[in-house]
Amino acid sequence: MSSQSRIAELSAVVAAHTHLIDTYLAENALPYPSFEADGPTELGLPAELEESRALVLQATQELNDLLQTPRDLLYNHHHNRLLYMKAIYRFDIAHQVPLDGEITYRDLAAIVGVDSAALSRILRLGIAYRIFREPHPGVIAHSPASRSIAEDSGISDWMGANTHELWPAAEKTVEALIKWPGATEPNQAGFSLAKGTNDPYLKELSKDPEKARRFGGAMSFFISGPKFSPNHLTDNYPWATLNSVVDVGGSHGDMAFALARKYPNLHITVQDLPTVVASAKKENGLNVQFMGHDFFEEQPIKNADVYLYRWVLHDWPDKYCVKILRALIPALKHGARVIVMEAVLPPFGVIPNDMERNLRAMDISMLELSNAKERDLDEWKTLFQEADPRFIFQGVKQPSGSNLAIIELAWEG
Structure with missing residues (x-):
């Protein structure tokens, strides 16, 4: 000892x-x-x-x-740590501050049209957390973090989604549990109360093309880090043996593009809601097509080799995941594979605390948005069996360095 x-x-x-x-x-x-x-x-x-x-x-x-x-x-759990993030995003502060210079708070406030004292007080809280710097009194300049906001639109989209969608949803989650204690419907969550809507959050976002674009951009940024790298999927499944893949709920196509670059012979179709697909940017020379499709409706592409759900099912409560999987069944040929790439929660307390915090934070994000959740392996297996016993669990692989695991199912219908 x-x-x-x-x-x-x-x-x-x-x-x-x-x-x-x-x-x-x-x-x-x-x-x-x-x-x-x-x-x-x-x-x-x-x-x-x-x-x-x-x-x-x-x-x-x-x-x-x-x-x-x-x-x-x-x-340490200050209630207002997202306030400066919202102000930075809403007033586009990162683009108002010169990239290689500085500006006074007074001049910055005049540009964005708010009180100088209030703005400087809010931004100084951000500076205390290393977002921007104050090189000398009354003057603001960039830090590496704030410069990243100015130079990377994905980071800006992530800030916008956090402060305009996730933060209000989190604030109303307890009230939602009081009103709807069962926590089983996607339109009875914190987001529902915050936005005053009867629609699930993805459908609500789809009503506004700019919000849909921003959320898609935020997700693209979030999965751009090494723990969500597309390489974890492209390098850990035998894609070269296949002909056709349907990326169901594939958003703006980031995963499909990564697959197409490495496996140019794959025929890949990305499906998502029409408003999401409309804001996707196609990449020339890649064998990737986009299709508007609601995955609760019957799958229109028949007999594909693989149907991929990457980071999709965690957005939905169990009974809706069952509905999503059942909508796939009429399209499946014998032996077709369904690949689900999602977090597989370990037992509580067995991983380092910083990883634990991130996993549990993501789990609660799903609760506040739509009463959805992250799942452990037994919960995943139960979900597949409930959808249809002919979904045969083939195994799970956790790529090194990945936050997401690869779960493989075979259709034996």
Whole structure:
């Protein structure tokens, strides 16, 4: 048994692994992390040092939590941490601040048409969380985080979806549970109360092309990180042996494009609601087609080799997932594969706490939007059997570094 305290153990982890990272950056003449505007957005670390980075982040989080009092841990949950994000998005602050310069709060407030004192107070809370900088009193300039908002439309879309859809939905989730304690209908969630709608959130968003575009852009950004990389799917299934794939609920086609680049002989059709498909940007030279389709209706493409549901079913409560899968059945040929790529929840407390927080946060996001959820493996198997016993579970694969697992079903009808 170690004679060290937990805080000493954690500090040793931080020291050892930051030394490895620091040495690598120095030996390869790579820029060090910085909060200055020209600080790197990626460190360019090899896989073994990405593991070191993860260990440092996990250790510093636990160390930070341990050295606070229980009162501090509770106090840290400030109710207004999304306020500055909403202001930055709504007033397009990232594009109003010069990329390689600075601007006074007074001049910035005049451009966006709000009170200078109020704006500076809101933005300074963001600056305290490393979004923008105040290089000298009364002046605002970019940090790497705010510069990323200006330069990456996907990040901007993610901010907009978080502050205009997810935040209001979260705020109304408890009230929704009081009004509809069963929590089984997609139009009886926090989002429903926040938006005053009787439609599920995806249908509600589809009524406004700009909101649909923004949400699609937000999802494209979210899955652009390494934990949601398309490579986890393209590299871990025998796509080269197939001819046709239907990407059901494939949004703007990011997954389909990745498959088509690596397997040009695949015939891929992306299906989603017409408003979503209308805002998708096709890529020339790739064997990808788009089709408007409601996946609750009978599948119109018959006899495809694979029907793919990537990060789709977690958007819906169980009985609606059953309906989605049953709508597929008339199109299936014997031996057809259904690939479901989703999170498979581990038992609580067996993974590092930072990963646990992210998984549970995603699970609650599904609850607040549509009474949907993330599922463990037994819940997935039960769902497939309820849809039809002829869906035969073939196995699950968790690609290294992926937040999503590949679940394979065979149709034996």
